[in-house]
Amino acid sequence: MWHNLVKKQWMALTCAVLLLAGLQAEWCLAAHPVTQEKGPAILLVTFGTSVESAQAAFRTIEQRVKAAFPKAEVRWAYTSKIIRKKLEKSGTRIDSPEMALARLMDDGYTKVAVQSLHMIPGIEFHELCDNARLFGQMDGGFSKVMVGWPLLVSDTAMDKVLKEILTRVVPKERKADEAVVLMGHGTHHPSDAVYSAMMYKAQKTDPNVYVGTVEGSPSFEEIKEQLVQKKIKKAYLVPLMTVAGDHAKNDMAGDEPDSWKSQLTKAGIEAVPVMKGLAEYDAIADMWVEQLKVTIAHLQ
Structure with a gap:
C-alpha cells in the first residue's frame, strides 16, 4: 500500500x-x-x-x-x-x-x-x-x-546519490535485516516531493532503507511505525544533508526525548547515527x- x-x-x-x-x-x-x-x-x-x-x-x-x-x-x-x-x-x-x-x-x-x-x-x-x-x-x-x-534535481542524480550512500556512507557491518534511515530536512515548497521520490527509490533498492524528513514528508512517525511493524532491531541513521550540522547532531542523534535516536531506542530499536554530511x-x-x-x- x-x-x-x-x-x-x-x-x-x-x-x-x-x-x-x-x-x-x-x-x-x-x-x-x-x-x-x-x-x-x-x-x-x-x-x-x-x-x-x-x-x-x-x-x-x-x-x-x-x-x-x-x-x-x-x-x-x-x-x-x-x-x-x-x-x-x-x-x-x-x-x-x-x-x-x-x-x-x-x-x-x-x-x-x-x-x-x-x-x-x-x-x-x-x-x-x-x-x-x-x-x-x-x-x-x-x-x-x-x-x-x-x-537532487534529476532521476539520475537521485539514483547516484542513493547508490553512493549505500556503498560508501552506510557502515560495511550493516546486515540485510537492519534498517537504514536517511534524514532529509523537508520543506513546505513543492520540491518536498523529492524526498518521497527518494523514499520510493530507496524501497525499490532495499526494502529496509527509508527516507524521512524533519519538517516535510515522509515524516519520521511514518518511518518509525514501519520499522516497528517489521520488527526491526537495529537502524543506522544517516543525514541526507550537505553537512552533519545542527539537525543531524540534535534532531537525529541527540539525547533529547524527541530525537530520532531517542524515539527509536524507546521503541526497542538500536539506533546508530552516522555523523558525516554527504559533501564530505x-x-x-x-x-x-x-x-x-x-x-x-x-x-x-
Whole structure:
C-alpha cells in the first residue's frame, strides 16, 4: 500500500516540481553587455552551519572546486541569517548571497557562477535565482550571472546519490535485516516531493532503507511505525544533508526525548547515527562540481 501510494504521489508531485524548476531555470541566467570582462568568479552558496565538525563538508567542496578551477576566485555565502549572526559573535563573518554578489560586483567581476550547495530546488534555491537575476540586470554590473542546480534535481542524480550512500556512507557491518534511515530536512515548497521520490527509490533498492524528513514528508512517525511493524532491531541513521550540522547532531542523534535516536531506542530499536554530511564524500561532492562545470560553460 505504502509503495503504491508513494509511487503515485512521487509521479504527480515530481512532475509539478520539475515544471516549476524548469520555469525557474529561465531566471537563473541574467546577462547584459559590458565593455571589459573579468571572471568568472565562483560563489558557493549553502544554508550554512555553526557546528565546527560539520565544516569538513565545506572544506571538501572547496578543495574539489579549486582543483577543478585553479584560477578562479572562490567565495562563500550562507543563506541562513541565524547561522551568520551566530558565527559573527564568535568572530567569523560570512556574507549573505546578496552581500557576496555585491562585493564581487564592487571588485569588478563581470561573470559569476553561483553554485547552490542545497539538496533540493526549494525555497532558498528559488530565492537565490531571483536575486541573482536582479543583480544580473543592474546597469554597469555583471555581464552574466548564472545559478547552478542543487544536488537532487534529476532521476539520475537521485539514483547516484542513493547508490553512493549505500556503498560508501552506510557502515560495511550493516546486515540485510537492519534498517537504514536517511534524514532529509523537508520543506513546505513543492520540491518536498523529492524526498518521497527518494523514499520510493530507496524501497525499490532495499526494502529496509527509508527516507524521512524533519519538517516535510515522509515524516519520521511514518518511518518509525514501519520499522516497528517489521520488527526491526537495529537502524543506522544517516543525514541526507550537505553537512552533519545542527539537525543531524540534535534532531537525529541527540539525547533529547524527541530525537530520532531517542524515539527509536524507546521503541526497542538500536539506533546508530552516522555523523558525516554527504559533501564530505568526494564522489558526492563531485556531483556539485559537475553542476558547476555546466554553469561555467554557459558563462563563456
